Amino acid sequence: MAPLLGAHAALPIQTTLSVSQEAAGPRIEPEVYGHFVEHLGTGVYGGLWVGPESTIPNTRGWRDDVLAALRRIQVPVVRWPGGCFADDYDWRDGIGPPAQRPVRLNKVWGHVPDNNRVGTHEFMDFTELIGAQAYIAGNMGSLPPRSMSQWLEYMTSDSHSTLAQERRRNGRDAPWRVKYFGVGNETWGCGGHMRAEYAADLHRQYAQFLRSPAPVVKVASGDGEGRDEVTEVMMARAKDDMDALSLHYYTVPGTWEHKGSATGFDAQRWARSLQVAMHLEDRIIATSRIMDRHDPQKRVALFVDEWGMWHDPEPGTNGAFLQQQNTLRDAMVAALSFGIFQRHTDRVKMANIAQLANVLQALVLTDGEKMVLTPTYHVFDMYRPFQGTTPLQATLATPDYRQGDITLPAVQVSAARAADGAILLALVNLDPVRPARVRTDLAGPATGRSLTAPAMDAHNSFDRPGTIAPAPYAATPVGGRLSLDLPAKSIVVVSVPAP
Ligand code: AHR
Numbered sequence: 001m002a003p004l005l006g007a008h009a010a011l012p013i014q015t016t017l018s019v020s021q022e023a024a025g026p027r028i029e030p031e032v033y034g035h036f037v038e039h040l041g042t043g044v045y046g047g048l049w050v051g052p053e054s055t056i057p058n059t060r061g062w063r064d065d066v067l068a069a070l071r072r073i074q075v076p077v078v079r080w081p082g083g084c085f086a087d088d089y090d091w092r093d094g095i096g097p098p099a100q101r102p103v104r105l106n107k108v109w110g111h112v113p114d115n116n117r118v119g120t121h122e123f124m125d126f127t128e129l130i131g132a133q134a135y136i137a138g139n140m141g142s143l144p145p146r147s148m149s150q151w152l153e154y155m156t157s158d159s160h161s162t163l164a165q166e167r168r169r170n171g172r173d174a175p176w177r178v179k180y181f182g183v184g185n186e187t188w189g190c191g192g193h194m195r196a197e198y199a200a201d202l203h204r205q206y207a208q209f210l211r212s213p214a215p216v217v218k219v220a221s222g223d224g225e226g227r228d229e230v231t232e233v234m235m236a237r238a239k240d241d242m243d244a245l246s247l248h249y250y251t252v253p254g255t256w257e258h259k260g261s262a263t264g265f266d267a268q269r270w271a272r273s274l275q276v277a278m279h280l281e282d283r284i285i286a287t288s289r290i291m292d293r294h295d296p297q298k299r300v301a302l303f304v305d306e307w308g309m310w311h312d313p314e315p316g317t318n319g320a321f322l323q324q325q326n327t328l329r330d331a332m333v334a335a336l337s338f339g340i341f342q343r344h345t346d347r348v349k350m351a352n353i354a355q356l357a358n359v360l361q362a363l364v365l366t367d368g369e370k371m372v373l374t375p376t377y378h379v380f381d382m383y384r385p386f387q388g389t390t391p392l393q394a395t396l397a398t399p400d401y402r403q404g405d406i407t408l409p410a411v412q413v414s415a416a417r418a419a420d421g422a423i424l425l426a427l428v429n430l431d432p433v434r435p436a437r438v439r440t441d442l443a444g445p446a447t448g449r450s451l452t453a454p455a456m457d458a459h460n461s462f463d464r465p466g467t468i469a470p471a472p473y474a475a476t477p478v479g480g481r482l483s484l485d486l487p488a489k490s491i492v493v494v495s496v497p498a499p
Pocket of ligand 1: 038082084085185186354355360
């Protein structure tokens, strides 16, 4: 029986796809492919920044290998300096002559010293080097509103105020453009353990003093624990003082105490991870519903400004550094998350994966001079053409993928129209064993890339950096209809030219 079952298991899943030419919502903002960098472990020091005096090739301190990788994926926005770190950070520690900056303990992440070599000037230089917008996360938890307000003035004022002159003395003449400013982070947790009512009042107070010559998108801290009452209270009491509300969502395959290993997991953990990842859509729907009630015009955006997989730390590493390997499973979660953001463009205007380098679901891993791109990096690269495109309604008839007590649609799809009229399709086959055939109602040929590997936990290491990488993909229509064959556990992104 076993060989027969095996043979059946490998039969392709049969699905049909119909793509409407009508826009399914506002455009897919480039910022939903955004990033997050925190002073946490080697997320900044080592992972991105090595300092100008390093033997590792760098530009004004920033690693050249990482800069090149980030330029390739067109990073739209970077959030910095936290996370939890933001509410314990004094921006004044990070300006002025580097050697004279104070050394502070990073009390949030392991009590390790931070010499503040990366501060405002360095971070803003980083954003300019990769062509990204800056999303500054301000401290509402442990500094007064005056400090937040002065940081914004220091960065953005073109005047001859004392703060603007101080910026000039510190080497930057022209003001920077700060498009996004976060007013605190996780107010219910590390940001101050506040009640939602208090957080809403505090947000109003701090936001009031965030005045800048150029408009700045003020982001309020929202839910991150699946608690709708946080959204409800923030919207009811503070919606007029915010331009966006944040939502944090982590895919934890196990419990917070025992999240599970990033590698060496079984099919049940695979399925469970994808199920938890897809639950993000429920959180977005629930949050949007509350926002819709308070803000039917949809003026306030939803920023999913922390998302990604959270595993147990790599054995032998400092647990406070949140270092983890990154496999095909992480790539699948990234692709599923993008599909979700692309389906909710009416509200979701930004999303920031946690985090860019060496921390949680990282895009790059570094060890001294070595650097490796993760499967998650490759997903960002493959989805790059979706930035700024128009989402299209895609209707997929798919059987389920079943694993133990878990049932999920076997194939997920998202579709968009590019500026040149081409149709972009992203397809994810969740089944780790069975390939899938997608019969579409499109008539053109498809070209793009696919990402898969023989093992569910395939990953790139410093010794084997090319274990998992995108492969070219092409399909031509037969009898005037395009069919796409998806390998088991794969992501396929293709473009079909306009007829
Ligand atoms: O990304 C790691 C941490 O997760 C962030 O600092 C915090 O905002 C969240 O709890």
